[in-house]
Amino acid sequence: MMKLGYVTLYVDNIPEIITFYEKVLDLTLRFKHESGMYAEMETGNTVLAFAHHELATQLVPQGYQKAHPDNEALGMQLGFEVENVTETYQKALTNGASTIALPEVKPWNFESAMVKDPSGHLVEFCRPVHTVNPS
Numbered sequence: 001m002m003k004l005g006y007v008t009l010y011v012d013n014i015p016e017i018i019t020f021y022e023k024v025l026d027l028t029l030r031f032k033h034e035s036g037m038y039a040e041m042e043t044g045n046t047v048l049a050f051a052h053h054e055l056a057t058q059l060v061p062q063g064y065q066k067a068h069p070d071n072e073a074l075g076m077q078l079g080f081e082v083e084n085v086t087e088t089y090q091k092a093l094t095n096g097a098s099t100i101a102l103p104e105v106k107p108w109n110f111e112s113a114m115v116k117d118p119s120g121h122l123v124e125f126c127r128p129v130h131t132v133n134p135s
Contacts, residue, residue, distance in 0.1 A: 006047035067120035077122035
């Protein structure tokens with residue numbers, strides 16, 4: 001049986017990004033390597049991991065497009081289901097995120113907001129507004 005075990009974001013500042021996810025989403029640190037180059041957060045079934053760009057260059061020697069708050073967003077996002085989208089969005093801004101999309105209820109009955117975290121990765125906070133029960 002296959003399962004998604006982890007998602008790794010390559011970042012410049014491991015302590016800063018740990019603090020961001022702790023303060024905004026109340027995630028807890030699962031593991032931090034003594035080198036300071038790698039860390040994991042508890043997020044349920046799938047681990048959210050961070051690797052420093054220096055370590056990432058060893059893992060991906062061909063190179064890669066670095067996320068950065070000033071760069072165009074990468075073609076991927078993290079999505080977190082939260083109880084209060086607006087409150088979580090405001091916490092994110094207070095803790096160094098930048099706005100991509102303001103909180104709103106989408107036409108397909110889905111409340112969401114999107115930010116760039118301090119490392120430049122897209123993060124969506126969402127909450128289904130209406131659940132349709134197929135009969």
